Amino acid sequence: MVRSDIIRGHLDSIILRLISEKDRYGYEISQEISLRTNNRFQIKEATLYAVFQRLEKKEIIEAYYGDVSHGGKRKYYRITSLGKAYLNELVKEWSEVKEIIDLFMEGFE
Amino acid sequence: MVRSDIIRGHLDSIILRLISEKDRYGYEISQEISLRTNNRFQIKEATLYAVFQRLEKKEIIEAYYGDVSHGGKRKYYRITSLGKAYLNELVKEWSEVKEIIDLFMEGFE
DNA sequence: TAAATTACTTTGACAGGCAGAGTAATATTT
């Protein structure tokens, strides 16, 4: 299980990337992250909804209520065009971050 | 220039890695990071010295004063054996983090 | 000798992430 403070800062990217595939609601995203990472990483509820608030405020995503549910009312998020551009930047940034950290980490041992 | 909140959490790794090569002092590390990343990343002074304090408290590094300097008195840091083990973990963790984030980021566009 | 550079320290603020507690609706079990 990866520490969450090491993923910190990349949550926007992960969540946006999932929403960019298709509109999704919070609980679904949480499950999807656990599934795809094989439980090596789990996002905490409080964190997830904080990310939504942040991204919505910046108009990177927008919300609407779904009609069906198997529990509490689902709030779906879709990515805006601003969000798409932002995600694009984040993806580029990620490859730069990898390069930079690898500069130091590679060739160890 | 990479945002520092995206590097956040990896500073311990970067700094420890540099100290593990040889004993180093703060100002030197700061210069070395700028140099190796070609100024794509610069560590802020306040941050650097906060990292030292944190790592020293956890006995991951230890300090001693150097004799020569070209300015203020140099405080050198060396990595402890505990620190070596810790760095080992961090390096492993980094490759896991890369894998996980790539799970989401790859195949975009 | 004044200014620039090298070198370290401290304080207070901010932002992201989290534990914990709570609300609500639907599904399952008893």
Next chain:
DNA sequence: AAATATTACTCTGCCTGTCAAAGTAATTTA
């Protein structure tokens, strides 16, 4: 039918890492 589990979202208050800003001090260069 009632109790319990699951699905689904929200809010408050705390913790930690990073940083801007300001300061101290010694050495080098102009």
